[in-house]
Amino acid sequence: MTTSPSASAIAAAVRGGDTRAIDVLEEHLARIAGREAEIHAFNTVLEDDARATADAIDAAVAEGRDPGPLAGVPVALKDNLCTRGVATTCSSRILEGWKPPYDATVVERLRAAGAVIVGKTNLDEFAMGSSTENSAFGPTRNPHDPTRVPGGSSGGSAASVAAGFASLALGSDTGGSIRQPAALCGVVGAKPTYGTVSRYGLIAFASSLDQIGPFATSVDDAALLLETIWGHDPCDSTSIAQPTPSLRATLDGGVDGLRVGIVEELTDVDGIAPEVREAVEAAALALEKEGATVDRVSLPSSEYGLSAYYLIAPAEASSNLARYDGVRYGLRVDAPDVATMNASTRDAGFGAEVKRRIMLGTYALSAGYYDAYYAQAQRVRTLIVRDFARAYERFDVLLSPTSPTVAFEFGAKTSDPLAMYLSDVCTIPSNLSGHPAISVPWGTGASGLPIGAQVLAPALAEPLMFRVARAIEVAAS
Amino acid sequence: MADGEARISRAEVEHAAQLARLALTDDEVEQLTVDLAKILDHAALVSALDTTDVPPTSHPIELTNVLRPDVPRPGLDRTEVLAEAPVAEDFRFRVPRILGEEP
């Protein structure tokens, strides 16, 4: 498959005046023209805006100014990140045509770094799903096998990078929505520590779990993108004031002496495809060869992670999505009174999965059930945090599969919501704990489809996590 | 809850739909009653856990006192804001008649 040249190489060439941003862009637009009709990675391709940005970057370089660390790098944005004056839909009918009057903080940072935004990528509606089949605008196809899903919810972002439509992409990860599609599309995808990347302008699914993170074809590029978007934002109360780590500077530090724990509950259980488990074992072996020590570790409460997640996330979502009511923006279905108008608009505007989660969350928060469901799930969250803390007393990083299986076929899990939810079983614990995790490609399965290994690290241990990811990447190639 | 007994009734689904302002069709209510029962069965794992003395975690990170100085900042242009409204009138958002008072 044709992928984009590395983002760092593009930026270096553009900044040095060796390559023009517009030429880089045209190559990517040509790939989009060639394959987008088949893949459907984008809800919107921003050809004109992107050309204007690329020209401005070239002009800046010609005038001796530095456009920034992502100069001329084509970047795709998940369509739940607000872009000023550009339709931002969350792949939902309810937001169709809405043009935000502001840019998300990460978008501002990308623009300031000289990135060229090529388009808004498809997702499961409001980021609820693991296959991008829940998009109101049709599914995205996996560039490795168009009969299969790209994963989700950030399937469009993962596919856009895998297909070489963009050099980098941003996604959001609430229960694995960056890492799982990265694994299924054979690219790198990372969810940073909660609070390190501003959520301002990310359309909320579940506020206490959502994080924005990078997609790239290499660990180095993922680190470059994360360094760009990292940092405190006064517009996000949950943003932490943490200096930007130099992830790339320590990337090749190796793993000698590191203690790596393979998470039993996420690896050695039914439901994890043998080929996936074998891939993780092989990655662990590779790390061992580089001087790491590897052992099994138990996170006993993680088996409750999925259940807790499917109470917390829908509960928060039911409240976050209440604002889509046909009054201020987006879709309205007319009715004689406002309550009926609200209800008709929401019934028409939301897809089945979104309604399912709104209903589940509403129920979990309602009188008489709050303690048994929502409050109890928040306590389980504490147990999971404690499990991680114990594990990190003995290990520097943890290892597991990213996804239980390789990319599955369209429709394989759409009839059974629980089966689909199980796709997130390996990724959810890090969202509940707020810790960082990254998916790195490790070979392919019998079907020739990519497999991802997941590296988990303690809060703010991104430098370490990227170092281990880099070692896996090197060993895999 | 006894085995086999549905974990959520149709009436409860309808009540939740009313709280969530969703005008569900009968078919949707039917399907959701089945789906939610299944998901809640799975969630029962969590409900059954003994969590005495375990405090809830509502934030993954512990921050306090994130405050903003009381200094005005420019807001949005009204024309731009109202351009997104499904219906605007008199520089305001127009809605069909409101039947109930604010609670």
Added chain:
Amino acid sequence: MTTTDVSTNWEPVIGLEVHVELATATKLFCGCRNEFGAEPNTNVCPVCLGLPGSLPVLNEKAVELALRLGEALQFTMPPQSIFHRKNYFYPDMPKNFQTSQYDEPICLAGEIEVDGVRVRITRAHLEEDTGKSMHVGGGGGRIHGADHSLVDYNRAGVPLLEIVSEPDIFSAEQARAYVTELRATLLALGVSDVKMEEGSMRVDANVSVRRVGTSKLGTRTEIKNMNSIRSVQRAIEYEIERQAERLEDGERIVQETRHWNEAEGLTRSMRSKEEAFDYRYFPEPDLVPVVPTDELRARVRATMPELPLAKRARLVSEWAISEHDARVLLDVPGLTDYVDAAVGALTDGTPRDVVNWASGEVLAHLNDSGGTIADVALAPDALAELVGLVAKGTINRGQAKEVLAESLRSGDRPAAVVAARGLEQESDTDALGAAIDAVLEANADAVVEYRAGDDAVKKKKRGFLMGQATRALQGRANGSVLAQLLDERLG
């Protein structure tokens, strides 16, 4: 059934919920201006419009103002308070949840002394205000019968402090007194401008009655839409009567919300249809806990003003004025300071004289002009000068009124106005005596009746003759000298 039966058989129990808009420059969670009366939808941003992707950040001034009330009314300030989401749909609420406080409010368990009685305050918590709807096509802008509504979000997100009392109030009069005292306290603290007519102070009352001698609380109703302190009292009086009559008639009270109708003087049930409310409170994940630091609390304490209760007591004793006069002064922002400055500049006359002029003429001028004390053209020391002119006998009270009116209008010094208009009063005994003699001559029969009459007749006739003399002197006479000369002649 008579009112007497009702009031002797039934005892009301009242709890009050007071919402005040905080005197901040910006909204609770965004930098939009917190101002009344702006053009619709001009003070809005992604946050207060609830646009997708926006996030709240708490205004530190709002926290400080809440803590000010907390300190003043001896609340327990818990080490930590958090925000919850209160979920319900309403078109003037942009996110369809209100960010409010629930089981961990910023202030718990305070109290306020109202006319010598302590009323316990359960809690005070921070929350955001809603937008405002205009109802079109119905009668008089009412929601009922309207064809559609138009929503303005300028007020959405304005910081509110909700202050909830215990059911410690046992009459409509006491409810009025509680609201009055709380209002004065909030004003003195600078927490809110507490203008009920602009909605920056809103009062809801929970009213129930129980048979005298019993302790179990009756079913309560919640009364809303009381737009002045006077209507708080009237509405509660009405509601007490209504409930007592129902119960006397063997009916039962329905727990419901009722609206006070000022024009008709009654409360009316607002239930439109049975809609179940289940607010599904849960901790707001987009905000973090507020932990008032010792530093912040010390700063709040250091800037605590004198509270109305103490201030009234001090003024009553220092200035020898009535409790009522002290209340009038404190009710108007800045008026007490103004009077204080005038008293400081006093050379002749008493503080009480200053207070009389201030709470009379100056206040009337303020009400007429609609301005604030800062807009008054008359400097405090100029008011002191006017008091001095009266005390020294340079002008009389009638003349002083005229001078003050002119000074309030133009800002000219009273002495200058007196000089310019030649208003100095006549105190010369010869001149005054001659005028009196002329009056007595012209009204000889009145003099005769005076001499023959009893005390009542004497008083009446003396008043008549005094009036005639005053008029003859065109109001410029020194009243006390004139009276003395008249009495000498009447014997």
